[in-house]
Amino acid sequence: MKLLAVALSLTVTLTALGAARPKTLAIVLRWNPNEKQVIPTFEVPETKPFVIESLADARERPNQIGENIEEKIKVPVTTTSDVAAFVRDNLVRQLKVIGLDVRTAGDAPVVLRAEFTDFWVSESDHYNGLIRLRVTALDALGRELWSGTAAGTSGNFGRSLKPDNYTEAFSNCLQDLAAKLAGAPGFQHAIAKPR
Numbered sequence: 001m002k003l004l005a006v007a008l009s010l011t012v013t014l015t016a017l018g019a020a021r022p023k024t025l026a027i028v029l030r031w032n033p034n035e036k037q038v039i040p041t042f043e044v045p046e047t048k049p050f051v052i053e054s055l056a057d058a059r060e061r062p063n064q065i066g067e068n069i070e071e072k073i074k075v076p077v078t079t080t081s082d083v084a085a086f087v088r089d090n091l092v093r094q095l096k097v098i099g100l101d102v103r104t105a106g107d108a109p110v111v112l113r114a115e116f117t118d119f120w121v122s123e124s125d126h127y128n129g130l131i132r133l134r135v136t137a138l139d140a141l142g143r144e145l146w147s148g149t150a151a152g153t154s155g156n157f158g159r160s161l162k163p164d165n166y167t168e169a170f171s172n173c174l175q176d177l178a179a180k181l182a183g184a185p186g187f188q189h190a191i192a193k194p195r
Contacts, residue, residue, distance in 0.1 A: 152179075
């Protein structure tokens with residue numbers, strides 16, 4: 001009987017130790033949306049092709065992409081993935097889904113330069129994400145056609161400290177960002193074909 005009690009106590013202790021929160025969570029970024037792309041309304045009948053240049057990373061903490069704040073001790077979330085490439089590649093993809101002629105290289109009448117200032121998911125009872133870009137649209141001669149800020153947000157529910165929930169939140173943010181950028185009247189007029 002004593003042996004059974006000791007074995008049971010040891011099992012409970014090991015289970016509790018195994019369930020301890022990690023000190024950090026490292027994830028690999030991958031496309032993982034759980035929502036459909038919203039298609040914004042266009043004020044202009046036709047748009048010109050445009051190129052999105054490589055994005056600049058203007059975040060204060062480039063190695064950290066989020067944190068779990070469910071308990072007193074926060075768990076930082078990090079990645080070794082190329083965040084700028086993840087944002088640009090998936091923004092291009094989603095702008096194409098929306099119906100725009102966007103390219104990553106070559107000549108186009110409009111060039112977009114952008115830097116992202118936020119790429120973050122804060123996990124509490126939900127995974128709350130934010131991706132924010134400062135964007136400038138230039139003509140072929142380098143003259144500014146439009147500049148502004150575009151942000152995408154997400155808020156999804158999921159089990160605590162799960163990498164899939166973080167990638168889902170970032171993917172949903174990018175879909176929201178693409179819809180808001182494409183739907184911005186100033187941006188639409190910058191890429192509009194002349195009548």
